[in-house]
Amino acid sequence: MCLAVPGRVLEVSGDRARVDFNGNQSEVCMALTPQASPGEWVLVHAGFAITMLDEADARETWKYLEGVDPRDIREGAGTEA
């Protein structure tokens, strides 16, 4: 339940953004990372971006996530549905 997943911000409107998670897109709340803009990477937990991170770290985390149960990844990323 504590898993957070990196994603790339595609577009921001207000405190919401569309974020790409390795090909899957979700709406994410940006209230905790108001400084993030399109093209940048954020770490997302339960539908909220909790911090920014750089691309190299994001890619490294995705390498590690390859072995993780996809359900846990979906939970980590969360969505506003």
Next chain:
Amino acid sequence: MRADVGLLTAELHRLSERVGREARFMEVCGTHTVSMFRHGLRSLLPPNVVLISGPGCPVCVTAQRHIDAAIALSRVSSVILATYGDMIRVPGRLGSLEASRALGADVRAVNSTLTALKLARDNPLREVVFVAVGFETTAPATAAALKRALQEGVRNFSVLAAHKLVVPAMLALLASGDDRLDGFLCPGHVSVIIGAEAYRPVVERHHRPCVVAGFEPEGMLAGLVALLRQTSEGTARLENVYPQVVSDRGNRAALELLDEVFTVADEPWRELGVIAKSGLKLRPAYERFDALARFGVELGEDEDHPACRCGEVIQGRIHPKDCKVFGTACTPLSPLGPCMVSSEGTCSAWYKYGRTAVGRAAVGGAAL
């Protein structure tokens, strides 16, 4: 670039010889526990390096009185009870939320607090109750949803507030005095919110090294190397081997939001009892969102399953295999305790991974 697994493992073995005795480290977070297993890291550890899983699985530490209250709330006819998926199968005194759902309760798994809030907006004639469990990683999401609910005047939304704080639990564990721990591997994602400096009291008051680490194999091994190096030197420092993601002070926006909505309060933990200042309660401006008050549900006492030893498991006092019903009466398909329910639970992790070849090696090397 970070050091690779081979180099880090070699360094661990070198340091373990220098330490020359058993070194016991607690991985506070369930995600670390599972990640260690999945990458087979336990089998790479020197035999005298012992990893103990701590009270860091949100489902496992939720007190039974909160599970019982959630079930009671789910039985209120107007209520849609929304919760993170893992909570649904945790057994309470009155059965689980899953059983409650089978009897007609409207229980929904959600991935985000904002999904729960949307449920409330979409169902104006119903009452949506969100079961707010989890540590500081998850609590800001609850705060954000409540702030939005207040701003938008959503009246049919409320929460069962059961968030927990990591550092007070670590301090309580140490204050009990029989922990035999040499240090803590501190969870990366909680630390994103609270900041590495939050562990300073553990280091200063109890002289235990705290090392913040990520969840990739290299990150966890680097964390263990840092802990073992400190053990070999006889020092206790705060270190952060995940600085790319975790800052000293944490996420300010998240901490401010938490402080706006919640205030620190005494909190009941599964089997650990009430730990002072280890949870979050709603501030007066947000009390209208308190589901217990709204529906007149009282938090009772805990009456855990007599056979279940989750309380000792989450404090690292016993190994899951020391529980008589582990793998027999208690399995992931029919769990008796929360540690077997959650995929991050220690019992579930040992059930799933501890019986493979890697697990057997790990049992030899890292059993309690």
